[in-house]
Amino acid sequence: MDDQHGVLMDAINELRLALVRGSGHERICELLDQFIEFTRMHFWSEEQLMEQTGFAGLDEHRAEHHRMLAEILQAAHRLQYGETLHLRPLLCQLHDGFLEHIEQVDQEYGPWLRERGIC
Numbered sequence: 001m002d003d004q005h006g007v008l009m010d011a012i013n014e015l016r017l018a019l020v021r022g023s024g025h026e027r028i029c030e031l032l033d034q035f036i037e038f039t040r041m042h043f044w045s046e047e048q049l050m051e052q053t054g055f056a057g058l059d060e061h062r063a064e065h066h067r068m069l070a071e072i073l074q075a076a077h078r079l080q081y082g083e084t085l086h087l088r089p090l091l092c093q094l095h096d097g098f099l100e101h102i103e104q105v106d107q108e109y110g111p112w113l114r115e116r117g118i119c
């Protein structure tokens with residue numbers, strides 16, 4: 001899971017860089033699509049692990065994943081309408097939100113999985 005977190009943060013950083021460098025709309029859409037796909041896969045993997053091991057905080061964690069995904073989809077929606085100007089602060093917000101989630105919320109299930117010899 002830590003490897004996946006690394007890939008997620010790299011993907012957000014790549015997107016932010018692409019915006020700063022003024023990359024084309026097509027490239028930014030492509031990067032955002034990849035980020036969304038990877039985020040969905042990662043959230044799903046985490047939820048599966050928590051479900052399989054009966055982790056008590058699953059519902060709360062899943063709700064947080066839904067909220068975060070909604071934020072990313074909002075970014076994608078804005079991009080679709082060419083609002084790249086508003087995309088930058090939204091990506092900063094996403095970056096900070098992901099970091100906080102990884103460093104706090106995701107840490108809650110780590111010891112639980114390790115106790116069961118999974119991670």
Ligand SMILES: [Fe+2]
Nearest residue numbers: 005046102106
């Ligand atoms: Fe995570």
Ligand SMILES: [Fe+2]
Nearest residue numbers: 046101105106
């Ligand atoms: Fe998570």
